[in-house]
Each structure stands twice: as structure tokens, then as C-alpha cells.
Amino acid sequence: MRTHQSSRSLASKCCSILSLLxxxxxxxxxxxxxxxxxxxxxxxxxxxNPEGGYILEFPHGTIVVPAHIEFKAVExxxxxxxxxxxxxxxxEKLEQGxxxxxxxxxxxxxxxxxxxxAGEASAERTTEMAAFSKWTTAPSxxxxxxxxxxxxxxDLLQYYSDLLxxxxxxxxxxxxIKPTPTLRRTxxxxxxxxxxxxxxxxxKTPAGxxxxxxxxxxxxxxxxxxxxxxxxxxxxxxxCTHLLTFLIDPQFRPQIWINExxxxxxxxxxxxxxxxxxxxxxxxxIQTDRVLTVQQALKDEKVMTLEELFTIEKxxxxxxxxxxxxxxxxxxxxxxxxxYAKKFARFFRDLYTRKGVEYTSVPSYGQAGTGFRxxxxxxxxxxxxxxxxxxxxxxxKDWHAYIGGIEINAxxxxxxxxxxxxxxxxxxxxxxxxxAAVDAGLADARAYASRARALSTVGRFSTDGELxxxxxxxxxxxxxxxxxxxxxxKAIELAPMNASYRRDKGLLLLGFSPFIYVINMEHxxxxxxxxxxxxxxxxxxxxxxxxxxxxxxxxxQ
Numbered sequence: 412m413r414t415h416q417s418s419r420s421l422a423s424k425c426c427s428i429l430s431l432l433x434x435x436x437x438x439x440x441x442x443x444x445x446x447x448x449x450x451x452x453x454x455x456x457x458x459x460n461p462e463g464g465y466i467l468e469f470p471h472g473t474i475v476v477p478a479h480i481e482f483k484a485v486e487x488x489x490x491x492x493x494x495x496x497x498x499x500x501x502x503e504k505l506e507q508g509x510x511x512x513x514x515x516x517x518x519x520x521x522x523x524x525x526x527x528x529a530g531e532a533s534a535e536r537t538t539e540m541a542a543f544s545k546w547t548t549a550p551s552x553x554x555x556x557x558x559x560x561x562x563x564x565x566d567l568l569q570y571y572s573d574l575l576x577x578x579x580x581x582x583x584x585x586x587x588i589k590p591t592p593t594l595r596r597t598x599x600x601x602x603x604x605x606x607x608x609x610x611x612x613x614x615k616t617p618a619g620x621x622x623x624x625x626x627x628x629x630x631x632x633x634x635x636x637x638x639x640x641x642x643x644x645x646x647x648x649x650x651c652t653h654l655l656t657f658l659i660d661p662q663f664r665p666q667i668w669i670n671e672x673x674x675x676x677x678x679x680x681x682x683x684x685x686x687x688x689x690x691x692x693x694x695x696x697i698q699t700d701r702v703l704t705v706q707q708a709l710k711d712e713k714v715m716t717l718e719e720l721f722t723i724e725k726x727x728x729x730x731x732x733x734x735x736x737x738x739x740x741x742x743x744x745x746x747x748x749x750x751y752a753k754k755f756a757r758f759f760r761d762l763y764t765r766k767g768v769e770y771t772s773v774p775s776y777g778q779a780g781t782g783f784r785x786x787x788x789x790x791x792x793x794x795x796x797x798x799x800x801x802x803x804x805x806x807x808k809d810w811h812a813y814i815g816g817i818e819i820n821a822x823x824x825x826x827x828x829x830x831x832x833x834x835x836x837x838x839x840x841x842x843x844x845x846x847a848a849v850d851a852g853l854a855d856a857r858a859y860a861s862r863a864r865a866l867s868t869v870g871r872f873s874t875d876g877e878l879x880x881x882x883x884x885x886x887x888x889x890x891x892x893x894x895x896x897x898x899x900x901k902a903i904e905l906a907p908m909n910a911s912y913r914r915d916k917g918l919l920l921l922g923f924s925p926f927i928y929v930i931n932m933e934h935x936x937x938x939x940x941x942x943x944x945x946x947x948x949x950x951x952x953x954x955x956x957x958x959x960x961x962x963x964x965x966x967x968q
Contacts, residue, residue: 444465444486447482460476463478469947472944554572558599559575586760600631602614602633606634609634622647633647662775662781663784671733675733676744679694679737680694681696695744697819705734715735717807718803743755743798758794761793762785768793821851822851829841829843855905862895910950916942921938947963
């Protein structure tokens with residue numbers, strides 16, 4: 412067996428290198444790769460590509476992985492027939508029956524012993540992971556303030572537990588978290604699912620929801636996004652902000668703009684791990700897609716005023732308003748080297764603890780007792796008083812000018828906004844941004860895969876709150892599907908180990924959107940074989956995925 416190790420990034424430290432190798436015969440072991448997101452994938456055969464990288468042979472096809480794509484490890488079974496001796500000494504070793512293992516020559520008996528131990532470790536690990544991956548048997552860890560359950564991996568379970576505890580400590584220092592005696596004795600539950608599908612099925616969430624905090628159940632729920640772990644970090648901290656403000660006062664009914672803007676500001680954090688695994692969190696990371704939205708609104712003379720922001724109701728709070736709310740809080744924390752930052756922090760703390768602010772009693776939402784609400788006009792006056800501003804018009808001008816003057820990488824900002832729209836099932840909104848990112852030359856697989864998903868979905872059903880219909884892009888349905896196939900091929904070229912892209916291509920070949928398909932599908936002879944191989948490769952890359960297995964099985968029915 413030869414093992415090639417690659418460098419490990421910060422994100423990879425949060426994921427696990429799973430089991431050792433399993434025995435398939437006394438002198439043969441399964442080839443495997445360990446991806447940077449911690450997946451262990453068994454391969455029929457791995458060969459080094461003379462042009463760099465590897466050639467992976469699976470039951471349903473071959474994947475050529477270029478040299479620039481890193482693995483945590485590549486594990487290849489020893490094949491003396493393929494090994495080219497470098498000198499006479501190595502040739503002699505081969506003739507004597509020795510095996511080359513991790514740069515050393517060992518006897519066959521020693522090699523057999525290594526295989527036996529690896530097989531035993533693999534069997535134990537396989538049993539452990541089988542129980543781990545099922546939600547009903549997934550383990551939990553209990554920390555100081557949370558009970559965290561996850562069926563992702565042991566390392567991710569511990570990572571999120573440590574992350575949320577670090578965040579609790581940071582927010583306690585900033586705003587003070589003093590729960591009631593009852594809540595002080597209650598540990599909040601955190602459920603982290605291994606996929607969006609499982610999260611939506613178990614928690615019955617609508618499309619576009621990546622996570623939420625339930626005050627009634629005392630639960631924080633979200634899923635880990637293996638394609639983009641940064642999204643999961645953002646969701647976890649954003650929703651945990653709602654959890655922590657609930658702990659400050661469970662009866663307080665916050666106004667939508669301040670509640671979501673602060674959660675978004677703190678959710679957008681830089682997260683770093685030191686060599687000992689200690690997590691540091693720096694809130695206030697800029698959200699370029701939201702900056703872009705406000706800058707475009709300024710250009711089109713549709714930017715929100717402070718009066719509109721201060722009085723907005725929850726029913727009217729959508730992505731456009733979200734961007735403005737975040738940008739105002741970002742401005743208050745960064746304008747003129749933090750002129751308002753400490754004052755705003757005190758405003759936020761006093762507002763949520765109802766210190767020095769007038770409030771009205773309202774029916775408690777889903778709980779016994781009385782709820783409390785601070786009227787929009789009172790919040791406005793309280794904020795201006797706390798930050799020491801009398802001239803609202805000048806504050807508004809400073810806000811608009813500050814956000815308008817931020818230099819951003821427009822293609823990356825448009826990609827981020829497009830990805831956010833696809834996750835929210837806003838396909839028509841997503842297409843212009845994704846196309847701009849692709850046309851700008853961004854070599855990001857997500858741009859192509861997301862545009863393929865959007866192109867194949869628009870016009871099929873209402874994703875934007877409108878009646879189904881053709882978008883105003885000048886393309887026919889067939890032209891959009893052809894471009895979608897080109898896009899998914901490009902995404903696969905950039906990320907050949909991504910199972911979902913293979914699944915998407917299989918469905919696109921059959922004329923389906925990845926969001927709209929049925930299991931017992933009808934398909935033409937022209938495309939069925941290639942589609943079947945694509946779906947098969949998706950299952951080869953993610954063998955535990957029940958959806959992929961069901962899709963592949965449909966071809967035999």
C-alpha cells in the first residue's frame with residue numbers, strides 16, 4: 412500500500428480522516444481516497460496519472476482528477492506488477508518477494524499483518540460510522556450551555572459544540588447573557604443534520620430554509636453544507652444569535668430589522684483555529700453580496716431611507732430589506748473607525764434587557780405570561796439617543812455614502828448573491844448574478860452548477876412567488892437545458908469528486924431539473940445509459956445517499 416498525504420487547510424481540520432483500509436482478500440485491500448471534506452471513498456482502482464493527479468476507476472465509470480485538486484490522503488493497494496524498480500537494489504527486493512510500504516521494503520508476512528490490523532480497525536470504524544450516520548442513533552455531546560447532536564462526523568460534532576460555546580462566551584462578554592433561573596438550568600438543544608434533504612424531511616422545513624431557532628422547543632436546527640462549509644458557519648452563528656437573545660429575555664418581541672441585522676452582523680464572522688484547536692471568532696465580516704444590493708439600490712435611486720427601515724414590518728422584510736438592515740448595522744460598527752460601535756453595543760444590550768426604554772405589554776407568543784414589545788418609534792428615538800445623533804438626515808447620508816464607497820469584487824459578490832438566491836429557490840433572481848459571475852471568468856464550480864440548476868428550473872413552477880412562465884432571457888426551454896448541461900459539465904470539470912453534480916447531470920440528461928423529478932421516471936434510449944452512469948457515479952462517490960440509490964434503482968424498474 413502506498414499512501415500520499417496532502418496539506419490540510421483550516422476547514423479540513425474540522426473534518427475527519429475516517430477509517431483505515433478494509434481487507435478484500437489476504438493480499439489485497441480496497442483503494443481509497445480521503446477528500447478534503449473528510450469523506451472516505453472506496454475506489455475499484457486508483458492509478459497515478461502520467462500528466463499529474465490520479466485516475467479513479469469506479470463501477471459506473473472513471474474519474475480523472477487533475478493534480479491541482481487535493482486529497483487528505485490517497486491509499487493505493489500494492490501492485491508489484493505495476494511497480495517500476497528504480498535501481499538494481501529495488502529489482503532484487505522485488506525478486507525476493509518483498510513489498511514496498513510507505514517508503515520501506517517489508518516482508519510479505521509483515522505486510523499481511525498490517526492488512527489484518529487495518530481490516531480489524533476498518534470493521535470497527537464501519538460499525539461506528541453506520542450508527543453515527545443515522546439520525547436516530549446519532550450521538551450527542553454535552554457542553555456547558557448546549558446539548559449538540561449530529562450525524563455528520565465525530566470531528567464536526569465536536570467542532571460545532573466548541574464553536575457555539577466560543578460564541579456564547581463572546582456574546583456574553585459583549586452584551587451580557589443572564590438567563591432566568593429556569594433557563595439557566597436548561598441546556599439548549601442543537602441539531603446538526605448531514606444534509607439539506609434530511610434536515611427538511613425530519614424538521615419539515617420549506618425550501619430555502621438553511622436553519623432556524625425554535626423558542627418553543629428550545630432548539631437550534633441546521634444542516635452541514637459539505638459543498639460550502641462557510642455557509643454552515645454563518646447559519647450556525649446567525650441562528651445562535653437568536654437563541655442567545657432569547658436567553659436574555661424569552662418574553663421580548665424584537666423588531667424585525669434590528670433582530671435580523673444583528674444576527675447577520677455577528678453571524679458573518681471570521682473563524683480561526685489555533686494549533687491546539689482553540690476557536691477564535693471575529694464578528695463583522697463584510698457581506699459583499701449585501702453591499703452590492705445596496706449599491707445598486709443607490710444607483711437606481713431605490714435605496715431605503717432610515718424611516719423606512721425603522722418602521723418596516725416582518726411581512727415586508729425580504730432579501731432587499733435584509734441587505735439594507737445588515738448594511739446599517741455594519742455602518743454603525745465601522746464608520747470613522749468605530750465612532751458608533753460601543754454606543755450601538757450599549758443600545759442593543761439595553762434594548763434587549765429593557766433597560767431605560769419604554770415597552771408595552773403584548774400577549775406572549777406560545778408561552779405562559781406576558782410578552783413585551785418596544786414600538787418602532789421608541790426604538791428609533793432610543794437608538795439615536797444612545798449613539799448621540801440628532802440629525803437623522805445626516806446619519807442617513809453618512810450611511811448611504813459609507814456603503815456606496817465600499818470597494819468590492821463585483822463578480823464574487825454577484826456569485827454570492829446568486830448562490831443565496833438559489834438556496835432560497837429564487838431562480839429568476841439568481842440567473843443574472845450567476846451569469847455575471849460566469850462571464851467574469853470565475854473558476855468556481857458552484858457558479859456553473861447553480862446556474863445549471865436555475866436554468867433547468869425556471870418556467871417549470873413558481874420559485875419566485877409568480878405564475879410559472881418563461882423568463883425574459885430570450886432563450887427557449889431547449890436552449891436553456893443545453894446551456895445547463897454545458898454548465899454542469901464545467902462544474903464537474905472543476906470539482907470532479909462532487910457527487911451532487913454527477914446526480915444533476917444524470918437528471919439533466921433526462922430532461923429534468925434537479926429540483927423537479929420523480930423516482931419512476933420515463934427516459935429515452937438516447938440519454939438513459941449516460942444518465943444511468945452519471946447517477947451511478949454519484950452513488951459511487953456518496954454510497955450512503957438514499958436518494959441516489961433510489962434514482963439508480965428506477966432504471967431497473
